[in-house]
Amino acid sequence: MNVASYIFGIVAALLALSVVIEMLRRRRLRERHAVWWIVAGLLALLLGIFPQALVWAADVVGVEIPTNLAFFLSLLVLFLVCIQQSAELTDLEGKTRILAEECALQEERLNRLEKAYSRRPSGADENS
Numbered sequence: 001m002n003v004a005s006y007i008f009g010i011v012a013a014l015l016a017l018s019v020v021i022e023m024l025r026r027r028r029l030r031e032r033h034a035v036w037w038i039v040a041g042l043l044a045l046l047l048g049i050f051p052q053a054l055v056w057a058a059d060v061v062g063v064e065i066p067t068n069l070a071f072f073l074s075l076l077v078l079f080l081v082c083i084q085q086s087a088e089l090t091d092l093e094g095k096t097r098i099l100a101e102e103c104a105l106q107e108e109r110l111n112r113l114e115k116a117y118s119r120r121p122s123g124a125d126e127n128s
Contacts, residue, residue: 033084
């Protein structure tokens, strides 16, 4: 690899980290959602600074081409993000169902109160 490739990798990793940190700072991304993105960005930064670490890790794991290991690790991070998002979606669906049920019960209660109030004689309001 030439120097431009190394610099590009480092700049891309720093850019990704800065975007995640800025989104955290502006509260557009919550901490628990940013964890895997920060891990991926730091891993990319480390591999950009020390590219031989990927070659070493590929040798240790037994992967013939180091970029295949990088793709596998990237897919692993994306898989973990998908699992986290799916778990949170399931939780939110349950909470939404409970809120819809509570809203329907409140609406029914309000309708009953309105019907009971409309049946009262007009003079009963003044004595209450």
